[in-house]
Amino acid sequence: MALARPDESDERRLTKRAARETAVVRFAGDSGDGMQLTGAHFTLATAVSGSDLATFPDFPAEIRAPVGTTYGVSAFQINFGARRIKTIGDRPDVLVALNPAALKVNLDDLADGAILLLDSGAFSERNLKKAGYVSDPRADGSLDRLRVVEMDMSALTKEALAGTGLTSREQLRCKNFFALGVVLWMFDRSRQPTIDWLKKKFADRPELAEANIMALDAGHTVAETAELQRMPAFEVGPAPMPQGLYRTVTGHEALSFGLVDGALKAGLPLVFCSYPITPASTLLHDLARLKQFDVTTFQAEDEIAAVAAAIGAAYAGSLGVTSSSGPGIALKGEAIGLAVATELPLVIVNSQRAGPSTGMPTKTEQSDLYQAVFGRNGDTPVVVLAARSPADCFEVAREAVRLAVHHMTPVILLTDGFLANASEPWLVPDIDAVPDFPVRFATADSGPFRPFERDARGVRPWARPGTPGLHHRIGGIEKQAGTGNISYDPANHQAMTDARWNKVLAVADEIPEQTVDQGDDEGALAIVGWGSTHGAISRAVTTQRARGHAVSHVHLRHIWPLPRNLGALLRRFDHVLVPEMNKGQLVTILRSEYLIDAKGLSKVTGKPFTIAELEDRIEAVLSPTLVMEKSA
Amino acid sequence: MNAPLTVEKANLSPKDFATDQEVRWCPGCGDYAILKAVQKTLADIGAQPATTVFVSGIGCAARFPYYVETFGFHTIHGRAPAVATGVKLANPELDVWVVGGDGDMLSIGGNHLMHALRRNVDLNILLFNNEIYGLTKGQYSPTSRVGTRSPSTPKGSIDRPLSALNMALGIGARFVARAIDTQQKALPGILEAAWRHKGASLVEIIQNCIVYNDEAFAAFTERSVEADAQVHVVHGQPLIFGKERDKRLKRSENGYGLEVAPLGEGDPLIHDQTDRVLAGMLAALEPPMPVAVGILLDDPAETSWERAVRAQDAAERRPDADLGAVMRRGATWTA
Numbered sequence: 001m002a003l004a005r006p007d008e009s010d011e012r013r014l015t016k017r018a019a020r021e022t023a024v025v026r027f028a029g030d031s032g033d034g035m036q037l038t039g040a041h042f043t044l045a046t047a048v049s050g051s052d053l054a055t056f057p058d059f060p061a062e063i064r065a066p067v068g069t070t071y072g073v074s075a076f077q078i079n080f081g082a083r084r085i086k087t088i089g090d091r092p093d094v095l096v097a098l099n100p101a102a103l104k105v106n107l108d109d110l111a112d113g114a115i116l117l118l119d120s121g122a123f124s125e126r127n128l129k130k131a132g133y134v135s136d137p138r139a140d141g142s143l144d145r146l147r148v149v150e151m152d153m154s155a156l157t158k159e160a161l162a163g164t165g166l167t168s169r170e171q172l173r174c175k176n177f178f179a180l181g182v183v184l185w186m187f188d189r190s191r192q193p194t195i196d197w198l199k200k201k202f203a204d205r206p207e208l209a210e211a212n213i214m215a216l217d218a219g220h221t222v223a224e225t226a227e228l229q230r231m232p233a234f235e236v237g238p239a240p241m242p243q244g245l246y247r248t249v250t251g252h253e254a255l256s257f258g259l260v261d262g263a264l265k266a267g268l269p270l271v272f273c274s275y276p277i278t279p280a281s282t283l284l285h286d287l288a289r290l291k292q293f294d295v296t297t298f299q300a301e302d303e304i305a306a307v308a309a310a311i312g313a314a315y316a317g318s319l320g321v322t323s324s325s326g327p328g329i330a331l332k333g334e335a336i337g338l339a340v341a342t343e344l345p346l347v348i349v350n351s352q353r354a355g356p357s358t359g360m361p362t363k364t365e366q367s368d369l370y371q372a373v374f375g376r377n378g379d380t381p382v383v384v385l386a387a388r389s390p391a392d393c394f395e396v397a398r399e400a401v402r403l404a405v406h407h408m409t410p411v412i413l414l415t416d417g418f419l420a421n422a423s424e425p426w427l428v429p430d431i432d433a434v435p436d437f438p439v440r441f442a443t444a445d446s447g448p449f450r451p452f453e454r455d456a457r458g459v460r461p462w463a464r465p466g467t468p469g470l471h472h473r474i475g476g477i478e479k480q481a482g483t484g485n486i487s488y489d490p491a492n493h494q495a496m497t498d499a500r501w502n503k504v505l506a507v508a509d510e511i512p513e514q515t516v517d518q519g520d521d522e523g524a525l526a527i528v529g530w531g532s533t534h535g536a537i538s539r540a541v542t543t544q545r546a547r548g549h550a551v552s553h554v555h556l557r558h559i560w561p562l563p564r565n566l567g568a569l570l571r572r573f574d575h576v577l578v579p580e581m582n583k584g585q586l587v588t589i590l591r592s593e594y595l596i597d598a599k600g601l602s603k604v605t606g607k608p609f610t611i612a613e614l615e616d617r618i619e620a621v622l623s624p625t626l627v628m629e630k631s632a
Numbered sequence: 633m634n635a636p637l638t639v640e641k642a643n644l645s646p647k648d649f650a651t652d653q654e655v656r657w658c659p660g661c662g663d664y665a666i667l668k669a670v671q672k673t674l675a676d677i678g679a680q681p682a683t684t685v686f687v688s689g690i691g692c693a694a695r696f697p698y699y700v701e702t703f704g705f706h707t708i709h710g711r712a713p714a715v716a717t718g719v720k721l722a723n724p725e726l727d728v729w730v731v732g733g734d735g736d737m738l739s740i741g742g743n744h745l746m747h748a749l750r751r752n753v754d755l756n757i758l759l760f761n762n763e764i765y766g767l768t769k770g771q772y773s774p775t776s777r778v779g780t781r782s783p784s785t786p787k788g789s790i791d792r793p794l795s796a797l798n799m800a801l802g803i804g805a806r807f808v809a810r811a812i813d814t815q816q817k818a819l820p821g822i823l824e825a826a827w828r829h830k831g832a833s834l835v836e837i838i839q840n841c842i843v844y845n846d847e848a849f850a851a852f853t854e855r856s857v858e859a860d861a862q863v864h865v866v867h868g869q870p871l872i873f874g875k876e877r878d879k880r881l882k883r884s885e886n887g888y889g890l891e892v893a894p895l896g897e898g899d900p901l902i903h904d905q906t907d908r909v910l911a912g913m914l915a916a917l918e919p920p921m922p923v924a925v926g927i928l929l930d931d932p933a934e935t936s937w938e939r940a941v942r943a944q945d946a947a948e949r950r951p952d953a954d955l956g957a958v959m960r961r962g963a964t965w966t967a
Binding site: 044047048050193197238241242243244245246247248257260261264269271273290291292293294295296298300301302304305308309310311312313314315316317318320334335337338342427428429430431432464465466467468469470471472473474475476477485486 | 651653680681682683684685687690697698701702703704705706707708711714715716717718719720721722723725726743744746747941942945948949950953955956958959960962963964965966967
């Protein structure tokens with residue numbers, strides 16, 4: 001049966017909606033339920049409405065987990081609001097659970113009074129058992145603290161699609177669009193972007209487009225008609241956003257654009273060499289779709305071959321880039337040392353994940369900072385940068401390219417599993433606003449070519465094979481200053497080690513001084529963060545400042561070398577707190593570099609910091625009585 | 633993309649390919665002879681120093697690039713084929729030679745050799761096989777024979793050695809040859825053929841380590857026995873050998889191997905360098921059978937890997953592509 005789509009303006013007039021500044025919605029279901037797609041479309045509708053937002057997909061490690069199991073649950077969370085959104089939200093206000101397993105896995109994250117939208121049709125005895133329930137949670141009182149909305153979405157979807165000619169199984173596959181219709185109604189969002197997408201996606205199979213649209217409309221209509229009894233309805237308005245054209249972007253999408261922009265601005269072909277590993281692989285996928293530019297992607301036989309080929313490409317005059325996660329970066333370590341010794345430009349992206357060893361590949365962590373700064377044999381300095389948000393990955397990637405090619409050095413760019421997959425609205429930048437930074441390769445001069453002759457910044461020339469008169473030899477063995485010939489001379493090794501070290505430190509002359517992200521440049525407490533903790537720290541600091549606390553937020557992009565003014569800046573605060581998703585890596589560096597009593601705040605659960613966790617700690621630091629009570 | 637390089641033949645002599653660096657192999661090392669043959673080959677083929685690159689890993693053999701007056705990259709242990717793959721990917725116009733020993737290429741770097749051959753990257757790979765680790769002072773290698781006594785195997789090695797050429801054939805390599813360091817007449821010709829082959833070429837060069845494995849190959853390289861202990865294979869020529877040229881190879885009775893028979897009874901087997909099965913049988917010959925020397929297989933593919941990659945990419949390339957437009961594509965909205 002086809003449902004008529006009511007006029008959306010009529011609908012608005014009829015419904016009384018509770019205004020909310022922000023809302024967090026989590027869609028959860030079986031891996032096969034299409035939760036990521038549902039989340040993506042709710043995101044699109046929310047973005048188009050003008051609210052700010054942040055999203056994060058949380059999918060299982062198993063490719064095809066058995067249906068209905070807790071480890072097969074796939075979820076997608078969105079935080080959106082009429083104000084600027086900085087995190088994916090601590091706790092969902094609305095959980096959509098399409099089966100008992102999805103409920104079981106996510107229930108503990110819900111605060112009292114949260115809305116739970118259930119597909120009651122999926123709560124069969126069999127499914128309850130698969131999820132490990134001994135009793136039906138709907139009947140045993142365990143959901144009493146929540147506002148439960150039950151709806152037999154399975155049956156209602158089938159009912160809506162009766163007569164379409166689709167099999168019962170095919171009809172059930174449209175259930176996620178039914179659920180989407182319900183939630184779109186709940187937040188007064190337009191269905192049109194999804195309808196347009198479905199028509200385009202299923203242009204070859206219009207019957208499928210039509211069926212999904214029918215399911216979407218049915219969910220919307222059912223929500224509307226159920227309204228009088230129990231369906232909550234909200235209004236979340238547009239956020240004050242800087243003017244311009246927006247799209248949503250994931251960290252890896254932005255990173256791939258940033259690498260291409262960097263290559264274009266440097267005037268170099270991009271050769272990206274990688275080996276599949278979670279969560280880094282999507283960068284390889286994204287770049288493989290940007291071949292209209294001078295981009296070559298190479299899936300190597302292993303991590304070492306990937307970095308080695310990137311070094312070979314750099315040696316031959318291209319922008320060599322490799323990418324992995326912690327375990328793969330460990331394998332690349334020796335080759336990164338070769339790039340340091342031969343002073344070739346190289347960009348290494350590390351999408352960090354929970355370690356050690358295999359750890360939790362699909363869960364996020366920031367525990368490879370030591371590895372990035374120190375993790376090689378010998379005195380092996382490299383430049384280390386960290387991106388703070390999905391959108392920030394664009395600029396940081398471009399900056400990594402610039403520093404690598406202009407300082408003839410490897411640059412490690414740290415992202416993490418959260419940044420890689422999370423998305424947020426992106427004010428699409430005007431790439432022409434940033435000037436090109438073209439590379440000048442060495443050309444034949446008078447006299448013999450000296451590959452390790454340095455310029456004023458300590459940087460050696462980049463001489464491409466194929467350039468007449470410049471043939472020379474380089475390698476991982478210590479080289480004589482200037483000529484590059486093998487040298488075991490003691491004074492030469494001291495001089496070359498110092499030169500490599502100072503060259504990287506000199507990068508600090510060409511990076512911006514550290515600014516304060518929020519708050520004053522002196523005060524009671526500086527929260528120093530790096531990477532994807534930016535949003536949570538930022539929101540926590542905003543809240544604490546509103547309560548009158550002298551808290552400031554300093555967020556580092558440049559991990560090594562550190563900005564010139566950082567030590568002086570941090571000394572202007574009574575306390576320095578460094579929250580990290582590791583056991584305290586940046587804090588160790590800050591303490592050793594500046595001899596300041598910075599304190600760490602560690603979290604390694606595979607999940608980002610919540611705002612509440614950070615606020616608790618800020619209050620503890622700023623309230624001596626509380627600290628004393630806690631330590632007593 | 634780099635502009636195509638001039639492929640004009642340079643008119644240089646072997647001496648022009650010697651660097652000013654002192655060669656530091658042990659006196660009497662087989663590597664000297666190989667270096668000489670390579671420098672002659674470079675002169676013969678008219679190599680341009682500017683467009684020629686030698687890439688090596690780690691080991692005695694891997695010092696090679698320092699002694700050749702071209703571009704050179706002495707990389708890390710085992711990774712030379714992978715680095716060279718990146719060089720070719722970035723600039724397919726370069727002539728890239730890869731040099732390494734049996735430990736470098738068959739042990740720590742076995743995976744990269746395998747994949748360079750499998751992909752058919754246009755590299756000239758020279759595998760110096762002396763059946764021992766030299767630079768680390770004499771440990772047994774993946775090609776050492778069972779029972780090899782070395783500092784790490786004082787009672788004799790137990791591991792079975794691998795055959796580099798049979799391994800390469802199994803991987804699908806399309807140019808497989810064997811040469812001997814001291815055979816200065818034959819070696820440049822084999823190297824030139826490897827260079828002419830478009831795609832991955834593997835040349836195993838039997839090389840004597842005078843310090844740690846001296847005379848390991850004496851059973852078939854000694855002057856007094858070599859004519860009877862080696863069969864030099866030439867495409868289209870009969871597989872005959874012996875001091876008196878009186879012995880021939882024939883297919884064994886069951887058809888799966890080769891046997892030695894006197895010349896005169898029956899037609900000699902003719903070498904066909906495009907026959908992978910024959911190449912496999914020849915590669916497997918060990919004393920007391922004659923060791924096969926020369927180009928066992930030379931069967932080029934239509935194109936090499938890096939050219940296929942570049943061609944596929946070139947088809948997608950849009951010189952007027954606008955990154956800003958790509959970033960603005962898809963679902964967007966205006967605030």
